[in-house]
Amino acid sequence: MTIRISQTAEVQQFFEGACGFDQAGGSQRMKNVVHRVLNDSIKIIEDLQITPEEFWKAVNYLNELGSRQEAGLLVAGLGLEHYLDLLMDAEDEQAGHVGGTPRTIEGPLYVAGAPLSEHFARLDDGQDPGTVLYMTGQVRDTDGVPLANAIVDVWHANTGGTYSYFDPSQSEFNLRRRIQTDAEGRYRLQSIVPSGYGCPPDGPTQKLLDQLGRHGQRPAHIHFFISAPGHRHLTTQINLAGDQYLHDDFAYATRDELIAEIHFSDDANGRRADIDFDFVLQPTAAPKDESRHVRVRALEA
Numbered sequence: 001m002t003i004r005i006s007q008t009a010e011v012q013q014f015f016e017g018a019c020g021f022d023q024a025g026g027s028q029r030m031k032n033v034v035h036r037v038l039n040d041s042i043k044i045i046e047d048l049q050i051t052p053e054e055f056w057k058a059v060n061y062l063n064e065l066g067s068r069q070e071a072g073l074l075v076a077g078l079g080l081e082h083y084l085d086l087l088m089d090a091e092d093e094q095a096g097h098v099g100g101t102p103r104t105i106e107g108p109l110y111v112a113g114a115p116l117s118e119h120f121a122r123l124d125d126g127q128d129p130g131t132v133l134y135m136t137g138q139v140r141d142t143d144g145v146p147l148a149n150a151i152v153d154v155w156h157a158n159t160g161g162t163y164s165y166f167d168p169s170q171s172e173f174n175l176r177r178r179i180q181t182d183a184e185g186r187y188r189l190q191s192i193v194p195s196g197y198g199c200p201p202d203g204p205t206q207k208l209l210d211q212l213g214r215h216g217q218r219p220a221h222i223h224f225f226i227s228a229p230g231h232r233h234l235t236t237q238i239n240l241a242g243d244q245y246l247h248d249d250f251a252y253a254t255r256d257e258l259i260a261e262i263h264f265s266d267d268a269n270g271r272r273a274d275i276d277f278d279f280v281l282q283p284t285a286a287p288k289d290e291s292r293h294v295r296v297r298a299l300e301a
């Protein structure tokens with residue numbers, strides 16, 4: 001017979017005390033959140049009959065996750081980051097914020113403060129022998145009006161599937177730039193075709209995915225923040241057509257409208273790839289919607 005004590009007055013009172021409900025100081029919001037987490041945790045322990053061995057394994061897992069800096073990877077892999085997108089989409093729909101390029105997950109690998117250029121930027125430092133990529137497109141509003149001086153903040157992995165800053169072997173801000181659009185709302189960039197990548201195979205995220213019978217691979221993709229005064233900030237990424245993981249992304253970032261065709265060709269300089277992709281922003285009268293969500297990001301003040 002399962003023993004249950006979580007809902008007794010004694011245990012309830014005990015955890016209310018642990019959450020500081022009887023203390024004047026602290027944050028009421030935090031007290032409410034922690035109380036809910038503790039209440040749901042003890043229900044899980046009883047409902048699933050979590051053993052002490054499993055409990056301490058979970059505690060140790062949190063330590064591992066932190067020491068490897070993989071909490072951001074795990075929330076993507078478990079679909080929680082995609083769930084936040086779905087929730088924001090539903091809120092937008094209810095508020096009548098429709099149209100434009102869909103959002104998708106930011107992931108944990110943005111670095112603030114990449115060099116800013118006008119109209120064009122080369123993203124790579126010339127050290128990676130990947131296929132040369134030329135990408136261009138236009139930033140418009142939902143009425144089709146081109147947005148001059150919009151900022152296209154772009155970042156992607158190298159051919160080894162790693163990102164500068166997090167991979168110290170790459171030069172500073174390699175494959176990261178901010179590009180201001182021209183009078184026609186256009187941006188152009190030169191880079192190298194990124195590779196898809198997976199979770200570190202020896203890390204805690206992959207260890208959990210293994211237990212779920214899942215892989216930890218992503219298709220090749222390019223991340224973007226698109227912003228312009230008077231318009232809602234867009235966090236998105238394009239996923240490259242033809243990748244074997246395009247519709248099997250462990251982080252669930254692929255959306256149909258964000259699949260970018262990539263055209264390979266050969267010219268006098270060798271093999272090249274071309275992508276044409278436009279971004280459409282929703283207008284806003286709320287200045288706070290022009291900025292990305294606040295979260296801890298590398299080099300962000």
Ligand SMILES: [Fe+2]
Pocket residue numbers: 107109157221223
């Ligand atoms: Fe990424």
